[in-house]
Amino acid sequence: xxxxxxxxxxxxxxxxxxxxxxxxxxxxxxxxxxxxxxxxxxxxxxxxxxxxxxxxxxxxxxxxxxxxxxxxxxxxxxxxxxxxxxxxxxxxxxxxxxxxxxxxxxxxxxxxxxxxxxxxxxxxxxxxxxxxxxxxxxxxxxxxxxxxxxxxxxxxxxxxxxxxxxxxxxxxxxxxxxxxxxx
Amino acid sequence: xxxxxxxxxxxxxxxxxxxxxxxxxxxxxxxxxxxxxxxxxxxxxxxxxxxxxxxxxxxxxxxxxxxxxxxxxxxxxxxxxxxxxxxxxxxxxxxxxxxxxxxxxxxxxxxxxxxxxxxxxxxxxxxxxxxxxxxxxxxxxxxxxxxxxxxxxxxxxxxxxxxxxxxxxxxxxxxxxxxxxxxxxxxxxxxxxxxxxxxxxxxxxxxxxxxxxxxxxxxxxxxxxxxxxxxxxxxxxxxxxxxxxxxxx
Numbered sequence: 001x002x003x004x005x006x007x008x009x010x011x012x013x014x015x016x017x018x019x020x021x022x023x024x025x026x027x028x029x030x031x032x033x034x035x036x037x038x039x040x041x042x043x044x045x046x047x048x049x050x051x052x053x054x055x056x057x058x059x060x061x062x063x064x065x066x067x068x069x070x071x072x073x074x075x076x077x078x079x080x081x082x083x084x085x086x087x088x089x090x091x092x093x094x095x096x097x098x099x100x101x102x103x104x105x106x107x108x109x110x111x112x113x114x115x116x117x118x119x120x121x122x123x124x125x126x127x128x129x130x131x132x133x134x135x136x137x138x139x140x141x142x143x144x145x146x147x148x149x150x151x152x153x154x155x156x157x158x159x160x161x162x163x164x165x166x167x168x169x170x171x172x173x174x175x176x177x178x179x180x181x182x183x
Numbered sequence: 184x185x186x187x188x189x190x191x192x193x194x195x196x197x198x199x200x201x202x203x204x205x206x207x208x209x210x211x212x213x214x215x216x217x218x219x220x221x222x223x224x225x226x227x228x229x230x231x232x233x234x235x236x237x238x239x240x241x242x243x244x245x246x247x248x249x250x251x252x253x254x255x256x257x258x259x260x261x262x263x264x265x266x267x268x269x270x271x272x273x274x275x276x277x278x279x280x281x282x283x284x285x286x287x288x289x290x291x292x293x294x295x296x297x298x299x300x301x302x303x304x305x306x307x308x309x310x311x312x313x314x315x316x317x318x319x320x321x322x323x324x325x326x327x328x329x330x331x332x333x334x335x336x337x338x339x340x341x342x343x344x345x346x347x348x349x350x351x352x353x354x355x356x357x358x359x360x361x362x363x364x365x366x367x368x369x370x371x372x373x374x375x376x377x378x379x380x381x382x383x384x385x386x387x388x389x390x391x392x393x394x395x396x397x398x399x400x401x402x403x404x405x406x407x408x409x410x411x412x413x414x415x416x417x418x419x420x421x422x423x424x425x426x427x428x429x430x431x432x
Binding site for chain 1 (some may be wrong): 187190197
């Protein structure tokens with residue numbers, strides 16, 4: 001359970017006993033990543049918010065069946081991502097990821113390595129990622145933009161880890177091809 | 184070009200939408216569901232139900248109740264925390280939708296099921312129904328397996344009281360549009376939801392939806408209650424809620 005807070009198991013056990021405060025702490029710890037996973041899937045902030053909220057309610061109702069020794073995050077992400085897929089709109093209201101505005105003067109200067117990829121270049125890379133087929137876009141967004149592990153990506157996308165590996169490799173190849181063809 | 188490295192650098196530059204504060208919302212709604220078992224209890228009850236009631240269709244599928252709200256000139260609070268897209272209270276799930284089904288103007292007592300005795304109502308709810316102190320008492324109706332209703336006058340206006348005997352599943356589903364005001368209220372120390380400000384559409388499966396009025400939803404023990412009236416005010420609704428007593432069998 002890499003990176004898992006020690007107290008998470010205790011919070012899970014307390015929540016399983018009906019402690020809503022403990023569950024609130026668990027939701028707070030995971031709400032950002034849950035919302036972003038839902039946003040990547042729905043491409044709509046309102047839908048993502050609904051999906052994450054509903055997912056947390058469903059997770060509460062299912063918490064009695066969760067094994068406290070297992071990592072909670074993949075389990076939560078699986079539930080929220082399922083809700084997000086159910087809410088994905090068939091047409092319209094799709095939003096696109098964007099790159100943040102240039103760093104303000106108070107922020108740390110980019111490293112030389114970061115500086116090699118300028119703001120325009122990053123926007124172009126993100127545009128190319130957004131134009132990939134859905135399966136490739138989702139797996140690369142989960143693995144690289146959300147920095148999910150293979151296990152978490154598999155849970156969020158409802159596929160096996162091997163599928164995550166193969167889709168990642170194919171997605172990277174397509175992205176590289178698109179990137180280099182525009183260079 | 185190290186594409187993976189560039190993607191990792193890109194991750195730090197993404198302008199994600201602000202993460203909504205879900206934890207306090209979720210906790211607030213869960214804390215309001217007094218009488219609802221802990222997750223462990225829910226899982227245990229489901230296990231028992233599956234073992235001892237094979238073949239019984241899930242109650243969730245038995246009754247679906249839609250409540251939708253109409254109205255354009257209605258103030259919607261700016262905070263999404265004030266109006267949630269999804270709310271849960273007892274057996275009720277309220278979901279905001281973008282489009283509403285067509286509805287007819289029909290009486291409150293239309294399509295609320297067959298008239299039943301108090302004993303049948305008790306069997307359906309799993310406990311005696313909560314009733315207003317009226318003599319004579321209007322007839323009780325049963326729709327589906329466990330949705331008990333009665334219609335009576337409050338302050339000269341017809342209101343419909345409906346009761347559901349299960350609180351831990353989304354038995355009811357209520358759909359509202361953004362034009363509806365949805366707020367939490369205190370109902371005798373328990374949390375309730377007051378839906379008002381726009382015309383509503385109320386429908387059972389296979390029954391034509393009808394326009395309806397203001398609605399108070401709350402819980403008492405394992406009962407989920409719903410009070411509806413076209414000109415119902417919150418004060419009057421809270422008065423009715425406070426007056427309810429267990430039926431004498």
